[in-house]
Structures are given as structure tokens and as C-alpha cells.
Amino acid sequence: MFFDRSNPSWDHPEFGESLPQQIYKHILKNIIEGNIKAGEKIVEEDVSKELNTSRAPVREALYLLQVDGIVERIPRRGTVVRTFAQHEIIEYNDVTIELLRVAVDYSRDKWNEENRSTLRMYIEELNYEFENKNVIPYQIKAQQLLKFLLFVADNKALTRFYDEASHILKVFAQTQWNIKTVENFHANFHIFAESLLLPDYDRAKEAIYHALKQGVIRG
Known part of the structure; x- marks a missing residue:
């Protein structure tokens, strides 16, 4: 999995954005640009290491992505990018x-x-x-x-x-x-x-x- 650290929304967040919202946008950008594929697992620990942050805001960002229907949690697999009907x-x-x-x-x-x-x-x-x-x-x-x-x-x-x-x-x-x-x-x-x-x-x-x-x- 590759995360683009050059994402301007990460270095220059919009006013009032929380850390989970910034991470949400960062992950979403990588999905849209093809760095993370449909069906691919997103690992909290990997994201937190890439972005030099704790796992808690990453977990919340993944929850927000799940609420919006971008990712889903699959038993014994974890969080993966959804494939849509x-x-x-x-x-x-x-x-x-x-x-x-x-x-x-x-x-x-x-x-x-x-x-x-x-x-x-x-x-x-x-x-x-x-x-x-x-x-x-x-x-x-x-x-x-x-x-x-x-x-x-x-x-x-x-x-x-x-x-x-x-x-x-x-x-x-x-x-x-x-x-x-x-x-x-x-x-x-x-x-x-x-x-x-x-x-x-x-x-x-x-x-x-x-x-x-x-x-x-x-x-």
C-alpha cells in the first residue's frame, strides 16, 4: 500500500478540520488515484506509521470512510476498500x-x-x-x-x-x-x-x- 505524503490537504488542512478528517481525505485521495485498489486491506498501523500519528485518529478516519460507504469491515480480514454494486x-x-x-x-x-x-x-x-x-x-x-x-x-x-x-x-x-x-x-x-x-x-x-x-x- 502506498500513501502519497505530498498530498496538500495533509500538509495544509482546511480550517477547522480535525485530524481524523484530514486522514480521511488523505486515504480517500489515495483510493481515488489508484494507490489503494478495490478489495485491498487498509491497515491502521501502516497508515499511522506513514503519517507519523497514533492509531486512534486513523481508526476514526476509517470509521468515517465506512459510514460514507467507501470502505467496509470484513470479519477476519479487517477494513477493505468496497467494491460497489x-x-x-x-x-x-x-x-x-x-x-x-x-x-x-x-x-x-x-x-x-x-x-x-x-x-x-x-x-x-x-x-x-x-x-x-x-x-x-x-x-x-x-x-x-x-x-x-x-x-x-x-x-x-x-x-x-x-x-x-x-x-x-x-x-x-x-x-x-x-x-x-x-x-x-x-x-x-x-x-x-x-x-x-x-x-x-x-x-x-x-x-x-x-x-x-x-x-x-x-x-
Whole structure:
């Protein structure tokens, strides 16, 4: 098991975050980025040594991950990263779609030239990873673009709900996506991003619906 100590959320935690919350985010990041695979065991002692902390906050972080459905405790095996049933993925996906469509509406009057310039940068980076068939980097860039949409929408409640719903989908993508899934997803995701630039917000909302629907089809 490998933990990325360069994670900025570990060295620079958000204001008010407890140590277990920081460790939670640290473990989750490693799951999303493929450093910890579905079905792999997470050992409290290993994490505490990697992060130079006691086992108590690690235990609490794993409990938080269990509550959110990211990991599960299996008798005689310990804590492992969950493998998700298709119906669970579809439910989380449907919620995420609606949250993003609401975010598009909240962002309508907030796309100034600076925000558009940043969005163009994300689109260019996304297209680069797509053209080079880099599955994991593509997933990361797509998530960055969606988080930027939430940033522009500037609704804290919406961002919090999105973060909670999208965790499961990130883990699913890390374990199940291949280049065919990326191709199916990108066809509509590119339309979504370009429609925000035009702007054509109704088309953007339609495109993100179709993109995320394609994203949960096993390629």
C-alpha cells in the first residue's frame, strides 16, 4: 500500500478540520488515484506509521470512510476498500447529475473572463489526457473541471452535497473505467464544457446528464 505524503490537504488542512478528517481525505485521495485498489486491506498501523500519528485518529478516519460507504469491515480480514454494486453506482450517479445541473444554473451569471479563461485551461488539459489515452489522469482532470464549476456556482451547501455524492463515483471510476469508458464519457463531457463557454447552459445541462450516464456503463 502506498500513501502519497505530498498530498496538500495533509500538509495544509482546511480550517477547522480535525485530524481524523484530514486522514480521511488523505486515504480517500489515495483510493481515488489508484494507490489503494478495490478489495485491498487498509491497515491502521501502516497508515499511522506513514503519517507519523497514533492509531486512534486513523481508526476514526476509517470509521468515517465506512459510514460514507467507501470502505467496509470484513470479519477476519479487517477494513477493505468496497467494491460497489451497479445499482448503488446508478443511485449515486443520478444524485450527482442533478447536483451538477443545479450548479450550472447557479453559475449562469458568474462566468466572467477570468473564469472562462480558467475553464479553457481545464478543457485543454482534459483534451490532452484524452488524446493520450491516460485514463486516471483524465479522471482527475474531469473532476477538477467539475469542482471548478462548483467553485463558480459559489454555493457551499451544493458543494458539500456534491462532494459527498461524488466520492463513491470517484472510487467506481478508479476501479472500473477503461479507455472505452473514457471515450463514451468524453463525447458528451466535451460538449458540456464547451457549452459553458458559449454560453449555452441548457445544452450544458443536457450534455452532463448524458456524460455521467455513460460514465457508469461498464466498458
